[in-house]
Each structure stands twice: as C-alpha cells, then as structure tokens.
Amino acid sequence: MTRRVLLHVGAPKTGTSFVQDILFTHRAELRERGILYAAERHDSHFLAALDLMELPWGGLEREAGGAWDRLASQVREWPGTVIISHEILGTASRLQVARALDSLRGPDDDTEIHIVFSARDLVRQIPAEWQENLKHRRTKEYAAFLDNLRDEQRSAQVAQWFWGVQEVPDVLDRWAGSIPRDRVHLVTVPPPGSSPTLLWERFAGIFGIDPTEFTPTSRANASLGVPESVLVRRLNERLNDVLPNHHYRRFVRELLVHQNLSSRPGSPRLSLPEDAYRWASDLGRSWVSELALRGYDVVGDLDDLVPGQPVPYTDPHSVEERLVCDAAIDALAIMTIEASRLRDVEIELHGVIVDLMGQLDRFHGTRSYRARERLVAMSRTNPLLRGGLSAYRRLRGRNSRST
C-alpha cells in the first residue's frame, strides 16, 4: 500500500485554523479510517513548523525543540494517509523544504508526498495579514505596512514574512519543485457569498474525507473592523513592554480580539485604498496567469484568486475617533467583567487556603504533634536523640523532616 503524506503548507488567512480544528477534534475517528493527524495538542504542527524553520515565536519556540523530528517519525511509521497542516510552513526556505521532505519519506521510499496550498485573492489577504500582525503585538500603521509590501526590495521584515507565506507561485516553487504536478493541490478560497461549507468540501476532497461526516465545531476567526484594528494597535503600543506574551495571548488575542472585538457588528471593514487595490489586483492576476501554466491540481477555480470589485475604503489613520472610543468602551467592559471573574476565583481560592491553614493549625495544636515537635527540636542539640530520630526515620521508610 502506498503511503500518502498530505502536507498543507498555507497560506495564512485561508481557513487553515478552521481545517486544523476539524482534523484535531476528529483525529481519533480519522485514525480509525486510516488517516493520521498526529497531534497531541492543538498546536503540535505549529511547534513542529517552528522547529523545522528554527523560528523564534514569542518564547513558544522553547517548547518546540525536536518537534519536527518527532512528527516525522510518527509519519514514517504510519502505513496509510497522513495529514500535516500549518500555514507558516509556507515560508520555509529550499533547504528547510528539502529537510522536511527527506524526513517524511519512509525507508522504502514508497511515500507519495502531496503538497496542499490554499490561496485567497490578494486584495482580501493584505488587510487580513495586517490585522494578523496586530494580533501578534505589532504596532505598524496600515499605510506603512502597505508601503513595505510594495517595496520591491522587500527590505522590511514584515514584507519578507508576508511574501514568504503569501506569494503563491514562489511558495509552490519552493515546496513543490521536486513534486509531480498532479500531487500539488491548489485549493482556492471561494469568493464572499459562497456556501459556508464549500471550502471545507474542497479540503475534504483532497484529504479523502466525507465532508458531511466531520463538521466544524468552531467558527473560523472573524476579521476585525477598522476601529477595532486601530484600538488593538494602540493597545499594543501601551502593553508591549509591560505585558508578558502569555498574558497577551490569553487576554488580548483570545479574550478581547477573537472572542469579542471580531464579532462587533456594524464596524467598517478594512479594505485597500484605490491605488493599492489596483496594484494588488494586477499582481493577483499575474499570479493566476502563472499558476494556470503550471498544471497543478486546482481544487476550486483559479478565478477565485482574481480580486472582486473594490469596496469602500475606510482609512484606519483617519477613522472616526467616536468609533474607536465605542470599541474601547466595549473592551473595557469585557476586561472589567473578566477582572471581576478572576477576583471571584481569587476570593474562592483564598477561602480554600484559609480553610487548609485552619486544618493545619488544628493539627499542629494536638498534644502528640507538640510532643514530637519538642523531640525534634531537642534532637538538634542532643546527639542521643538525633541518633534515635534518625533510626526511627529509617525504620519508617522515608526521610521526611516532619517528625
């Protein structure tokens, strides 16, 4: 039986978290059907990607040592189909790709490696990436971000990262240069207004999964509106040097952004200014022409990657302060509620501690305990008692210092 490894290498903001959530949630059932999604924790493949690419990530990389080799070892041992999925893999260099592919091949070299890349039109990707940057504590203004992306030399790190994960023809050059074209699957993200299950159906088709059998348990990350984005950027400026990463992830990214701000209704959505729209649109079309020549297995339609009509642009730099203020008040309310919830937990834990201390005090107040305590104190100056105590402890079979 031929082993199949499906390596989903991006791009970010193309429903990857949504797909990974389904795969992780149903990994036991998939395993019964001969499909391995080897992940002990939700971010297992993320850690493996950090390890493969030796990528620092706000301290998380300290948990990643050896993660790729462990994953590859599980892959090599599995006789059926394996799925690996993480969107940051798209930015691997050719050397890293070569290492990854070598490590996944089985001893008999009978492994069929497939590269899966999901892509969305550039006009939607650019604002989404800026917002993703904000969720990772960046403070760059949107206009500067756009300038960086349009700099042909890609001098700024933000541009190097963006094109590293989003430039479809180049990512596929790096990952699929040695892979037969029919094993390179380009999944296109449907345009707005399409069926909400269509993207999952496209992925499921490649993975060999019945899309109706495994359904999503959570929704994909919604995007922020313009005032909310401005708020998060300003919040980052305030918090960056005072709030540790693990607290930022819990309170700002998860609680504030994912669970609350991204679902605020009525906010203007972030898009591209007119000149940036034209530039991104032209670039996107040139990619589509290039990809059409390559003979990849397109799952969906390459036209999905051609940007739609421009939508009204709200400049984050000059968005109405009233809207930012509204978002900020909502954020303050959310944080106040969370602070009071945590205060209740603290009070409850304090009660538990007081209760335990009372039990300890009552125990320490017994006559037998006080007598033993006196004996231990005397043994510090009395060699005979010290020897006796030592013998008692040996007989008792443990070396506790408590009487």
Place this chain on the structure above:
Amino acid sequence: MTGVLTYEQAVSAWATHLRTGGTTPWRVWQADASADLPVTRPLPDALHLELVRRINLAARGDTGAHGDLRGLADRVFATAAPGRGLLDVPLPWPPAPRPFGTPAIDPEQLPAEELVRLAVGVLGHLLPGVPRPAPEQLPSRWPLPWRRRFRLHGAPATAAAIRRSLLAQGYVESDWRPTHVVIARPVEVMMAEHWSAVVRRGGILKWNTTWRRAEAAGRLPSSIDVTAIANSLQGRRREPVHVVVAREAEHAAELAAGVLLARPAEIRGSGDAAVSDLLRRLNRFSALTHGPVRVRDLARTLVSVLDEEEVASADVEATVTPPASLPWALAVAATSAGQLRSAGYAVHGDPDALSPTEHQLPGTVDRERTLELAVTACVRTWHLGGDP
C-alpha cells in the same frame, strides 16, 4: 559575470571557488565558460555564498585562525538561515528577473542583519562541538578576622574587574561584616554592563528593548539601581556602605581601591556591545535547537571563542542610550544623583557622572560590527573542532 553559462552553472562555479578559500566578489567573478561546469545541488543562494566569502576574508586576516577551512563552506551551505528574513536570495544575473520571489541582490550589498542571521545558525551547529571552557577560578579564602572583607555591588562588568583585582590582593568577598562598595557609572554604561551580564546568562532582549522595559517599569534593573542598593544596605549590621561614582572604569577602580586601601585594578574598557548583540541572537536560536538548559553553556563557549580582549577594536564606539529613552535616562540619572547627595552615606566621586551622554547617534548596536564578530567566531569555532 556573463556569458553562455546558465545561472546554475555560474553559481556552482563561484561556490567551488569559495569552497577552496576564494574571496573574489560575485560582481567581478569570471568562470571559465568553456569548461564543463557541474551544477551544485541544492544551489546555494546569495546569502550563503557571501557569508562563505566573508569567512574566507576573515580567515586571511585573523591571526588567531590557522589551518584548513575546507568543510566549513559546506557546513554553511547546508545551514538554513534561522528565523525571519529574506528567503533564498538569488544572485544578479542578466536575463530578466523572475516576476516573483525574493529580488536578486548583489551579495556585497546584502544587509549585515541577514548575514548575521545565517552566521548565528552556523554557530549554533558548530559551538556544541567546541570543548567547554573551564570556569573562571577566582581565589577563595576564609573570611578570617584579620583579612579585609568587602562586598561589591552595582555596574556588573566594572565590579567584576575590581573584584578580580581585590581577590588577587588577598581580600575576601564575604557577607560577614564586609565593607560594601556600590559601583556607579553613567546610566548607559551600567545598562550596557547589565545587558552584557544578562545575555551571558541566556538573555535574549535587544539593547533597545532592555531600555524600553526599564522605562516601562519606571526604574533601572535591580542590579544597577545604585540608590536602591545603597539604601537597602544602609544600616545593615553597621556595615560601612560606600558609593563610588565615576564616568570612567579606571576612575571607579581608583576610587574603590581608595575606599578599601587596595591597589587599583587594571580595567580595559567596558566590553563590546556587539558581543552582547551576537550572544542574545545565539541564545534565542540555541533555546530552540539545543533546548533552554544548554543556552548558557553555549553562550559561555562563544564568549571564550571570541576572547574579547583579542577581538577588541579601537574603532568600536561605545553603545549609547537609544534616543527614545534618553529623556528618561537623564531623569533617572538626575534623580539618583540627588538621592546620593542627600542620603547620608559615603559617596566618592561626582554623582553627576551618572548622567548619560547626550548624543545624536542612532543608539543601536552596529550590525556591521556584530557581523564581523560572527564571522570571526565561525572561523575560530571551526578550528576549535566545531561541527560535531
């Protein structure tokens, strides 16, 4: 270089030239187009090739580096540049550039930041193969009543140099009724020494971030917060407390020696900020590749490989306060100076010497200097038996 060669052949020929110790830059490189040139797989990119060229150049100029460098080039070619940066940088070549991918860059024009990134990756592979340096053995004596006892605090590197000298003179550093001497120097010097001490213990923060964190906390890091240190010591078991304030390390050593009736220590500078910059990059990388427990070990190995006195350069400019933090640094220095004047303990030197240098400089570490050190470290590490 132009001609009938393909890009792959030309790059492979240059790679071969560099593998054998060549230093000719790409823009003037001429391969023999008539020869049957094999193609190297995988094809190295501009970053890898230029780093090898810089290594070859450094090996020629480094008097501490002797012997064969063959093999180091292959080690570089096999190392993926860790972290974020330019991907697979092509070399300039006459046919029209690809419409996508990283733009071609003349290797000599590559940003130092990128070359440092790759060099750190190479060092991460080489350093575990270098024998661990022996820990520094300082003279240790019992704190007997007739021996002069001291305890040094404050600017870590200056204090360490003075400590070494005092211990060599028979003094004892002890907690048993010592004379406390708090070494205070200009705020930016103390911050640089603090930063250096932290990265030697595995720290990963940048110079600017170290400042921003201190500013956000509203106080200097505790090891160099000289007024807080002196206040906490004052009145402690009637142990005398002296604060020594000096702009120059030599002056601080003289003042400390005066307090303790010792001979002044010989101090050469306050260290090279580029060493700290290289260390913090290595720490970040080795935490991932070798695990957090080995970080400090590898940092110590790199410090011993570089041997700061040997690589010291007269051209190295002192690291200054980042401009954004300068107003805060000035305010902290002024407040601390005022507290020193009014606190009542013995202060030697001028408290105004705490004030940082006011400047118009970028206030960042010189990346070219970090690159120079990284390349030197690659050469030396290779000769010391790196690449296990």
